[in-house]
Amino acid sequence: MTELRELARKLLADGSVKVVLGYEEGPRGVRPVFVTDPAQAEKLIFDTRCVQNLAAYLNPRRQHITKLGKAAIVVKGCDARAVAGLIRECQIKREDVVIIAMRCGGVVRDPAGSSELTVDTVSDRCNGCDDREPKLHDYLLGVLPPPPPQSTRYAEKVAQLAGMSPEERWAFWNEQLERCIRCHACREVCPMCFCVQCTADKGRPQWIDCSATLEGNRAWQMMRVLHQAGRCVGCLECERACPADIPLGLLTKYVAQAVERRFGYKTCDDPAVPAPMGTFSTDDEQEFIQ
Amino acid sequence: MTPKIISESALAALVANLVAGQVRVIAPVRAKDNPEHADYLPIRRLEDAAFNGPLPRRSLKEFFLPPTEVLLRYRQHKDGVDLEEVRTTFPPQVILGARPCDAAGVEILDKVMGWDYRDELWFGRREATTIIGLACPGVDDSCFCSAVGLGPDSTKGSDLLLVPCDGGYLAQAVTPKGEALLNKEPLQAAPDAAAGQTVEALWQGPREKVAKNLPPVPSTLPEWLAKSFNHSYWNSLALRCHGCGACASLCPTCHCFDIVDQHEHYDQGERRRNWDSCQTGKFTLHASNYNPRKTQSERFRQRVTHKFSIYPQRFNSLLCTGCGRCARVCPAGMNLPEILGELTQLAGTEVKGASE
Numbered sequence: 001m002t003e004l005r006e007l008a009r010k011l012l013a014d015g016s017v018k019v020v021l022g023y024e025e026g027p028r029g030v031r032p033v034f035v036t037d038p039a040q041a042e043k044l045i046f047d048t049r050c051v052q053n054l055a056a057y058l059n060p061r062r063q064h065i066t067k068l069g070k071a072a073i074v075v076k077g078c079d080a081r082a083v084a085g086l087i088r089e090c091q092i093k094r095e096d097v098v099i100i101a102m103r104c105g106g107v108v109r110d111p112a113g114s115s116e117l118t119v120d121t122v123s124d125r126c127n128g129c130d131d132r133e134p135k136l137h138d139y140l141l142g143v144l145p146p147p148p149p150q151s152t153r154y155a156e157k158v159a160q161l162a163g164m165s166p167e168e169r170w171a172f173w174n175e176q177l178e179r180c181i182r183c184h185a186c187r188e189v190c191p192m193c194f195c196v197q198c199t200a201d202k203g204r205p206q207w208i209d210c211s212a213t214l215e216g217n218r219a220w221q222m223m224r225v226l227h228q229a230g231r232c233v234g235c236l237e238c239e240r241a242c243p244a245d246i247p248l249g250l251l252t253k254y255v256a257q258a259v260e261r262r263f264g265y266k267t268c269d270d271p272a273v274p275a276p277m278g279t280f281s282t283d284d285e286q287e288f289i290q
Numbered sequence: 291m292t293p294k295i296i297s298e299s300a301l302a303a304l305v306a307n308l309v310a311g312q313v314r315v316i317a318p319v320r321a322k323d324n325p326e327h328a329d330y331l332p333i334r335r336l337e338d339a340a341f342n343g344p345l346p347r348r349s350l351k352e353f354f355l356p357p358t359e360v361l362l363r364y365r366q367h368k369d370g371v372d373l374e375e376v377r378t379t380f381p382p383q384v385i386l387g388a389r390p391c392d393a394a395g396v397e398i399l400d401k402v403m404g405w406d407y408r409d410e411l412w413f414g415r416r417e418a419t420t421i422i423g424l425a426c427p428g429v430d431d432s433c434f435c436s437a438v439g440l441g442p443d444s445t446k447g448s449d450l451l452l453v454p455c456d457g458g459y460l461a462q463a464v465t466p467k468g469e470a471l472l473n474k475e476p477l478q479a480a481p482d483a484a485a486g487q488t489v490e491a492l493w494q495g496p497r498e499k500v501a502k503n504l505p506p507v508p509s510t511l512p513e514w515l516a517k518s519f520n521h522s523y524w525n526s527l528a529l530r531c532h533g534c535g536a537c538a539s540l541c542p543t544c545h546c547f548d549i550v551d552q553h554e555h556y557d558q559g560e561r562r563r564n565w566d567s568c569q570t571g572k573f574t575l576h577a578s579n580y581n582p583r584k585t586q587s588e589r590f591r592q593r594v595t596h597k598f599s600i601y602p603q604r605f606n607s608l609l610c611t612g613c614g615r616c617a618r619v620c621p622a623g624m625n626l627p628e629i630l631g632e633l634t635q636l637a638g639t640e641v642k643g644a645s646e
Contacts, residue, residue: 026623026625027617027625027628028431028432028617028618028623031622031623032622032623033530034526034529034530052621052622052623056532057530063584063585064528064585065529068529176323181348181539181565182357182564182565183534183535183536183538183539183567184534185532185535185539185621187534188532188533188534188535188570189532189534189621189622201572203550206552209552210552211358211550211552211562211564212358212564213358237621240621241534242536243347243348243536243539243540244347244348245323245324245327245347
């Protein structure tokens with residue numbers, strides 16, 4: 001933590017950056033903080049409750065953050081994959097951001113809960129993570145903690161869904177999506193939802209039903225999830241933000257698995273690896289693209 | 291009217307009677323997807339209700355202002371447009387075990403819904419509904435009902451308030467609807483409460499517990515906010531806010547809506563009213579592409595000033611019941627009790643500074 005604070009202080013003091021995006025202790029657990037004054041670098045913390053994917057704030061849709069000037073960002077492996085995604089898809093330039101990567105031993109699900117990592121508290125995103133020591137960084141801090149407890153909870157849910165008949169799966173998702181109130185919080189917190197004009201907001205023509213009806217809710221999630229193909233970094237922030245507690249990560253996870261199967265692509269923290277939907281290859285198995 | 295003591299079995303009989311009489315009974319129920327959560331849902335028997343469970347995920351407002359509802363149906367043809375109106379009368383329903391913060395939200399919203407236009411759909415549902423509140427033990431340190439003039443035993447918005455006590459519940463009628471319920475079978479035969487047995491006496495503990503979370507919002511805050519529109523406090527307030535509006539969705543008093551035409555075929559469709567939120571960028575986006583609230587800080591200022599200045603100055607009531615859902619749900623850690631504490635301090639020092 002001292003290392004992090006000192007680095008932040010130095011970067012702000014020597015003018016390398018105007019703001020450091022990091023984590024602080026809030027009134028209700030850990031939350032994002034935007035440090036612009038070197039004297040405030042004391043606020044920065046890093047522990048297992050640093051859940052939020054701060055890459056969402058680098059997203060050019062967040063004009064109020066870009067306005068602050070050049071940023072340094074504190075990232076975990078999952079966040080680094082999102083930063084890489086934004087660079088890969090030309091949303092930000094590598095030289096416009098200073099990346100402070102933290103060696104990570106996993107995070108809990110609830111930033112307002114206990115910091116103790118157990119099979120019950122560990123975030124589902126940490127399962128099988130191989131980016132605990134992010135490669136995409138300007139600074140790499142901390143000592144690598146032991147790997148987090150591996151929870152099979154999520155894999156079981158995915159397997160359970162995969163084992164269902166299409167009718168059962170349809171019924172499962174209808175029951176879940178009936179609760180959706182179309183607040184679009186899943187989109188707003190997502191670091192990879194970077195469209196300035198979302199199709200869901202378009203009125204002329206109206207592509208999908210904008211009311212919180214089951215049909216509209218289904219159409220919205222299908223669209224969101226398909227647009228996340230090859231983009232989703234698996235941080236599960238959509239699921240955490242959902243006020244209706246819909247297990248949205250299961251949808252993106254399913255699509256990520258399909259992308260891996262069909263294109264041999266897994267989101268990674270190397271921005272030079274081309275996006276599967278942003279490139280083509282002459283030996284593609286589908287003829288129409290050749 | 292003297293409060294009565296209602297036993298668990300009398301309450302179960304009430305639910306059975308209502309359900310048998312085709313009355314929809316809604317109560318907090320453990321969520322099927324996650325028993326750590328609860329939702330307000332229709333019940334068939336009292337055992338289905340989770341009175342001692344967590345605060346329901348969503349407030350009660352959706353039973354009066356649903357997330358989406360049809361206002362009218364239309365069909366265009368060569369001679370004009372046919373309009374079909376929707377029903378504005380509703381079958382009776384009883385909400386049993388409403389949290390005081392949720393019940394209060396409904397009464398607060400009556401003011402705006404009956405203001406320059408009497409919203410027929412809102413009042414149609416209001417008239418068809420009886421709200422039986424249940425005193426709340428306090429949820430956690432994000433509760434601040436006592437700071438906004440309410441409390442875990444507030445009767446505001448309830449027709450009848452139940453307070454857990456030895457032998458069942460102390461039932462205090464608040465409105466004629468609540469009195470009628472107490473004077474009817476199966477509650478009619480319930481014994482009167484003893485002289486010292488009052489809501490105040492029974493619920494002092496939870497009141498004190500919640501009061502520790504946040505001191506009362508000062509009565510000068512609405513006026514101070516009105517003249518502090520350009521205060522520097524707002525500039526960096528909402529840097530962490532994603533503008534997702536989850537706070538507004540769960541808020542018992544946020545009531546902004548959008549009206550959209552939902553075409554079904556080329557010649558017909560529905561006009562719908564959908565929940566909306568001032569936290570999204572497109573809420574105030576003009577057709578000209580001009581946006582009077584360009585930044586998230588401006589949007590968050592709107593949320594705070596609407597609740598603690600605009601609404602109270604117009605309707606003499608804060609637009610907040612202190613349920614704390616906004617603070618609990620926020621994925622980015624925006625915290626209304628914290629903001630209220632800071633504003634109270636600012637307002638206090640600046641008012642004091644001006645008078646010296």
